[in-house]
Amino acid sequence: xxxxxxxxPSEVELVVAGASAGAIDALRVVFSGLVARHPxxxxxxxxxxHTPSLLPSLFxxxxxxEAEDKQxxxxxxxYFAPPDYHLLVESGGLLSLNADGPVNFSRPAxxxxxxxxxxxxxPRVVGVLLTGANSDGAEGLAAIHxxxxxxxxxxxxxxxxxAMPQAALRRFTPDxxxxxxxxxxxxxxxxxxxxx
Amino acid sequence: MTEDAELELRLLLExxxxxxxxxxxxxxxxxxxxxxxxxxxxxxxxxxxxxxERVLHDPATFRALLRYLTVxxxxxxxxxxxxxxxxxxxxxxxxxYPSIKLWxxxxxxxxxxxxxxxxxxxxxxxERSVLYATDISGESLEKAAEGVYPLDRIxxxxxxxxxxGSSHSLSEHYTxxxxxxxxxxxxxxxxxxxDHSLATDNVFAEVQVVSCRNVxxxxxxxxxxxxxxxxxxxxxxxxxLGLGSKESLRFxxxxxxxxxxxxxxxxxxxx
Numbered sequence: 001x002x003x004x005x006x007x008x009p010s011e012v013e014l015v016v017a018g019a020s021a022g023a024i025d026a027l028r029v030v031f032s033g034l035v036a037r038h039p040x041x042x043x044x045x046x047x048x049x050h051t052p053s054l055l056p057s058l059f060x061x062x063x064x065x066e067a068e069d070k071q072x073x074x075x076x077x078x079y080f081a082p083p084d085y086h087l088l089v090e091s092g093g094l095l096s097l098n099a100d101g102p103v104n105f106s107r108p109a110x111x112x113x114x115x116x117x118x119x120x121x122x123p124r125v126v127g128v129l130l131t132g133a134n135s136d137g138a139e140g141l142a143a144i145h146x147x148x149x150x151x152x153x154x155x156x157x158x159x160x161x162x163a164m165p166q167a168a169l170r171r172f173t174p175d176x177x178x179x180x181x182x183x184x185x186x187x188x189x190x191x192x193x194x195x196x
Numbered sequence: 197m198t199e200d201a202e203l204e205l206r207l208l209l210e211x212x213x214x215x216x217x218x219x220x221x222x223x224x225x226x227x228x229x230x231x232x233x234x235x236x237x238x239x240x241x242x243x244x245x246x247x248x249e250r251v252l253h254d255p256a257t258f259r260a261l262l263r264y265l266t267v268x269x270x271x272x273x274x275x276x277x278x279x280x281x282x283x284x285x286x287x288x289x290x291x292x293y294p295s296i297k298l299w300x301x302x303x304x305x306x307x308x309x310x311x312x313x314x315x316x317x318x319x320x321x322x323e324r325s326v327l328y329a330t331d332i333s334g335e336s337l338e339k340a341a342e343g344v345y346p347l348d349r350i351x352x353x354x355x356x357x358x359x360x361g362s363s364h365s366l367s368e369h370y371t372x373x374x375x376x377x378x379x380x381x382x383x384x385x386x387x388x389x390x391d392h393s394l395a396t397d398n399v400f401a402e403v404q405v406v407s408c409r410n411v412x413x414x415x416x417x418x419x420x421x422x423x424x425x426x427x428x429x430x431x432x433x434x435x436x437l438g439l440g441s442k443e444s445l446r447f448x449x450x451x452x453x454x455x456x457x458x459x460x461x462x463x464x465x466x467x
């Protein structure tokens with residue numbers, strides 16, 4: 001018997017996402033459906049250290065910034081982790097950075113962001129894991145799942161680098177496995193709900 | 197679930213403060229929780245309250261835990277642009293002072309204070325300079341005072357030193373022996389290493405320069421404000437404050453006390 005899929009949550013306060021190889025093209029699609037007052041979106045994309053971050057400037061039509069330490073999360077804004085720092089979220093709705101060592105050979109690491117979101121936001125967070133050629137994010141997404149958050153993994157067959165989605169699917173069964181258009185449409189539902 | 201986790205963390209930090217007088221209560225919860233999570237695994241504890249019991253009854257466990265909570269890894273001349281700005285724009289103004297005092301807050305194992313000492317030496321100012329380098333970790337301070345770094349790290353430091361705008365070789369500042377580099381005594385003798393907590397201690401000197409990098413990001417907002425307040429009170433008028441490459445005074449209660457001096461490189465000047 002196929003279990004009934006979990007309903008998309010009505011109250012989402014934060015979306016966290018992680019992507020590595022193939023991230024830019026994937027995020028362009030995912031962002032294209034966002035409504036104006038979408039919940040804050042915090043994202044880790046693996047980028048080399050010691051390079052200036054160009055990420056926020058690559059996306060037009062959205063409000064994307066490089067995350068700053070103790071910056072308050074605001075609706076309608078996309079926050080990218082800066083190169084060479086981990087990005088975390090605090091329960092008071094603030095972003096934090098830290099310079100702890102690499103996790104999964106990465107700084108920023110997706111697991112660090114996701115695990116902090118699981119603890120601080122529990123069932124009020126949606127975690128999205130996209131294309132990537134390593135296994136970062138699998139543990140963190142499982143932590144979001146365990147804390148009652150809603151989890152989405154890009155279908156490995158549709159990912160330009162399937163390893164990262166596959167690692168998550170080996171670890172646990174997420175609420176949705178979707179292609180990029182499906183993820184776009186799912187995120188487009190947030191912000192039309194919940195916000196008056 | 198989340199509330200219980202919060203409670204356990206608060207109780208553990210309170211217990212550490214009451215018993216050992218190390219105050220982590222104002223630290224950023226997300227970051228310290230991650231470090232504690234790693235310690236749980238290492239100590240074979242399943243919960244923070246389990247760890248709390250061990251910490252309270254066994255000082256050796258606390259000392260080991262302190263290593264997890266204070267670990268800070270950095271390089272000499274990390275972010276060379278920061279040091280280049282210091283050399284090219286701050287040093288000329290420091291020349292006007294008969295004696296020069298710097299405070300490096302959160303100095304870890306000494307890489308940063310020695311970077312400043314090397315620049316001051318290359319600019320001919322070391323003889324009239326004193327560098328106060330402070331940290332809460334006694335273990336780090338001991339290592340810092342020794343000034344010994346493995347040669348395999350020195351190669352990377354040399355490249356960063358060059359990119360910081362130096363026309364000298366880093367090798368002029370250390371002696372290599374047994375696979376390690378020992379920072380010259382003339383540099384070490386200008387650095388005063390001492391135990392100081394930005395959470396519980398106060399201003400101890402008037403200085404022209406404060407450098408505190410990748411420390412404030414571990415603090416919550418009110419502890420950040422306490423620390424930047426100490427820096428403001430310690431700096432002389434027109435003194436300089438340098439922060440980490442992703443730290444700013446933008447969300448600080450003390451931002452009005454400072455103006456941007458070199459915005460990109462995170463150098464501020466006290467008004």
